Structures are given as C-alpha cells and as structure tokens.
Amino acid sequence: MPFQAVASQRLFQQVAEQIVGLIRSGELPPGTRLPAERDLSKKLGVSRPVVREAMIALEISGFVEVKTGTGSYVCDGTPRADDVGDAGPSAFELLAARRNIEGEIAAVAAESATPADIERLDEALAWYRREYLKGEDSFEADRAFHLGVAGATGNSVYVRMVELLWGDMRGQIFSRLGELTKNSKKLRTNMADHEAIRDCIVARDGVAARRAMQNHIANVETYFLMDAAEDGQSGQVKRATRGITTP
Template sequence: MPFRKIEQEKLSQAVVRQIEALILNGILRPGERLPAERELSERLGVSRPSLREAIAELQRAGLLITRAGAGIYVAEVLGSAFSPALVRLFSTHDRAVFDYLDFRSDLEGLAAERAARLGTDTDLQVIDAVFARMEAAHNKRDPAHEAELDAAFHMAIIEASHNVVMLHMMRSMFELLREGVFYNRQIIFRQRRTRDTLLDQHRSIRDALLARDPMAARAAVERHLGFVRTALAEEGRSDANEDVARQRIAREAERG
C-alpha cells in the first residue's frame, strides 16, 4: 500500500518555506535586508541554530546572500530574466521601446482586469493611497519623483492581480525601465499639459478599480499606455526634426 509514516517537519524547513513564500509573493524584495538573527529567530519562534540552517539552505538556493558586516539580504534576482547582451540590444534599438509598451499594455490591461475582480479591499486601498501621493506630488514639478510614483502605481495594480509569475516578470521589466534601458520616464513629465493628462488617466484607472469594473479598468490602462506610446513617438520625431533644422541653419551659416 502507498502509505508512509507521517514525519514532523523540521523547524528549519518551516522557516525556509515561509521565507520562500514571502519572496515569491513579492513581500520580501530583492536587495531587502532581513532582520538581525536574534530578532528574526524571535519573530519566527525558532532557535537560532534552526534559523541558521534555514538561511544556509536559502543561500545555497540563491535566494539569500550574506554581505560581510552588513547582514543577510534577499538576492538581487530581478533583471536576471534578460541576459546582459539582450539588455544592451534593448537599450540601443528604438523598436524595443514600442514593443515594450505594447507588451505592458497587454499584460497590465490583464492585471488591471484581474485586480478589479480579485484584488482585496486592502489592495485597492494601497492603489488609492499611491494615487493620492501622485496628486500631492503633481504641483511640486519634480519629474523624477512623479516618475517613481507612476511606477509604484502600476506595480500596485500588478500586485493586486495576485499572479506571482506576472508580478516577478513585471518587476524585472520595471527594473529595466528604472535604469533607463527602455526610455527615460522623466521625458513624458516635462510638459504641464502632458502631466495633467497623465494624472487624469491614472485617476480613471483608479476609479475603475475602486468601482471593481474589470473591463473599464483594462480599457483605462490601455488608453494610458497608448497615450505614452504616442507621446514618445512625437518626442522622437521632434528630436529628429530639430536635428535636421540644426543642419540647415549650419549650412546657411556656411553659405554666409
């Protein structure tokens, strides 16, 4: 008969499973420092030897790393979905920018639809709180801060979709965006009119989510990212036109 004796799980394995779940669900993030050994063992209710055994296993698995004199950290696994060679290709070809935005529109539209259906009340409170911070930052005219809040808003929606594969894929994508691999987010926050439009679009997304309207939430995300795509294309055309104009004026100066 296919039965085996039930064996009590080692405490260290219970610790491993809990930390793995926190990383998988995006609660513990890459680069985040774990509490000191004494504090962590007290929080988990296990002995320090059991904790050390669990930490060692997680380090062997590549999920945690030790930094000399600094403590234990979640490994920097974001971005590992893309090889350095591919990242370089992304950063040097304009097509990647627009393919990236199309990808985001498809995936984030789905995430918004899922968030409207599956997000908890707490998830929606987080999204609403991030949007409130966006409104507060709007009048301060700090493009870098607005861009960071924009990313936080979109990530809050992805987290509210409760799909861990989507979560880690999009965190990896946003890390490349933060590093300027695809485009400089601050570009689209330079003009007041554009900034006002972007804020209104995020408000529409927020409102659809709070109303728990999946189709409206998806449509609002798609409209927003379509606008970003158009704005970046126009910015590129403007830069190209300016380059031609400078060549013309230089040529006129040569003609004297």
C-alpha cells in the first residue's frame, strides 16, 4: 500500500493556515483588519506568542501586512505563496529553550571562567556598546557575548549548543520579530543585562549568573510581545472568525 508523508506543523502554522482558509473563502476580504492578538488568542485557545508568530508567518507568505502599532491587515493582490510554508522555528520556543540551556551554562561559567574568558566577555560588551551607539545591527556582538559565556565553561559541547541555538535565530520568524520590536530601550536593556551576567560570572556566583541569564532572555520575550495593536475590531471580522477552531 502507498504511504504518504506525515505533515508536521508547528502550532503557529496551524493557526496561520486557518486564517488563510478564511482569506481564500472571502470571509476576510482584502483590506480587512484582523482581530487584535489578545482576541484571537481567546478565540483559538492558544497563547499570544502563537498568534504573534502566525501573523508573522502570514506576512512572510504575503497574505497579511503587519503594521506596527495598528495591527495586521489582509493584503490586496496575489500572495507570494500558495500557502504558509516553513517560516523557521518558533521564536518563543527557541527563547524558552535558551532560557533553560543558557541559564545553566551561565551558572557553570561562573564556576570556571578564567581571566582570559572575562577579557573576551568585556570585548564583546565593548563591541555591543559601539554598535548600539552607532545604531548598527548588534546581532553579531550579541552572539559573541553569549558564545563567550559558553566558552567560559571550558566545555566545547556547550559552545556548540549555543552556536546551534543562535543559528536558528537567523530564521525568518525570529528575524522579523526582532525588526518589529527593535528600539533603543530594548538595546539598552540588552546591554545592561549582559553587564549583569558578566558581573555575576566575575563574582563567581553561579546562582545569580543563572538568574541573570534567564531574566535577560525573559526580557527578550517581553519585547517580542510589545507593539501589538490590541484595540478594536470590526463586526465583519468578528463574524468571519467565529468559525475558527482550536488547532
């Protein structure tokens, strides 16, 4: 008997596909503003991060336009894709994994960091500060700091794990969320968080280093949920989304 490939979709992709169905059926015509994320999450029975990522996946595929501060709108014209393709890993799942993994790495680093390791962390901090002051993309400086923390453990496997995690951060979902929420306050918070992690490692306080790293990544999650339009929606949209089912 013939076998068929088993489709494995992330939760945000399932949500996005339901919205695509409403767009194709005409229930959500071009120009329609989609419900606010908080409202959609209640209708679907999923978290706001899932809805936020679904909107980004729909934007990447050309079905909706995400306007910072006002919401998401159904695009005019033909989408760039027939459906929602693989937009990369879930940014919020990636951050959850980083919070646990890098938190433990920071704790280990606090026990084993050498003066040379601290010097590398300071170099990465200085690099990040220069990029921030110039208004440049600070991704590589940010990555260098986190790899420096992993390197301070003296364990090459930890370094490889962080490299893999940060490779996934170049995915479309993560990158677009970064673009939508980039602001000077976020960059200042990142810089202060890095300094706090560095200081805990210098003090050889593993418990504090773990907490500082976890707080840092939690701050990134918070920023990724900012700037969403929460207010108002038309009666047409309410009717159109009434039939959406929970994935």
